[in-house]
Amino acid sequence: MVERLLSSRVRKSFIERFGEDQAFAIEKAALDHFTNGATSCAPQNASDVFQWALLVVIDLQCISEPKSAAYHGITIQQSDFLAWCREHGKLAEYKGEIPPISLLLGCFDEYIVSDK
Numbered sequence: 001m002v003e004r005l006l007s008s009r010v011r012k013s014f015i016e017r018f019g020e021d022q023a024f025a026i027e028k029a030a031l032d033h034f035t036n037g038a039t040s041c042a043p044q045n046a047s048d049v050f051q052w053a054l055l056v057v058i059d060l061q062c063i064s065e066p067k068s069a070a071y072h073g074i075t076i077q078q079s080d081f082l083a084w085c086r087e088h089g090k091l092a093e094y095k096g097e098i099p100p101i102s103l104l105l106g107c108f109d110e111y112i113v114s115d116k
Contacts, residue, residue: 011050013088018076023050026063029072030056039099046096054089058111059102085111 015023030053033039039056046052062068064078085091091112102108 008048008050010048010054010088010090014050014084017084017088018080022074022076025073025075026050026057027053029053029060029062029074032072033060033062041097041099047094048090048096051089051091051094052096054085054111055091055094055098055108058085059099059107082111086113 011023014026027050030039031043033056034041034043038060041052041056043049043052057063057072057074060068062072063074063076063081069075089111091108098108
């Protein structure tokens, strides 16, 4: 999984904008939430493991809620993260598990831009 994570073009773009430390903080938050059962969506089946991590932290509000962001060591601004996701996150291309209720409730809508 580490090799798949490091080869992610989305991850590389994220690091160019926000730095390795913030990429690591997002990955760690997502993996911690998977390990403790806060999300049941597994990274093993993700087309891009970093996109999986982005979707987990979006779903669980790890960036949009200041206390959660501080807890996870995420220091990027929500508005910057949203703009980056819309332009570079390629979340519409993601293939893998997404929490269906969150998807139906529109939790990801503002982050995902589709050319379709």
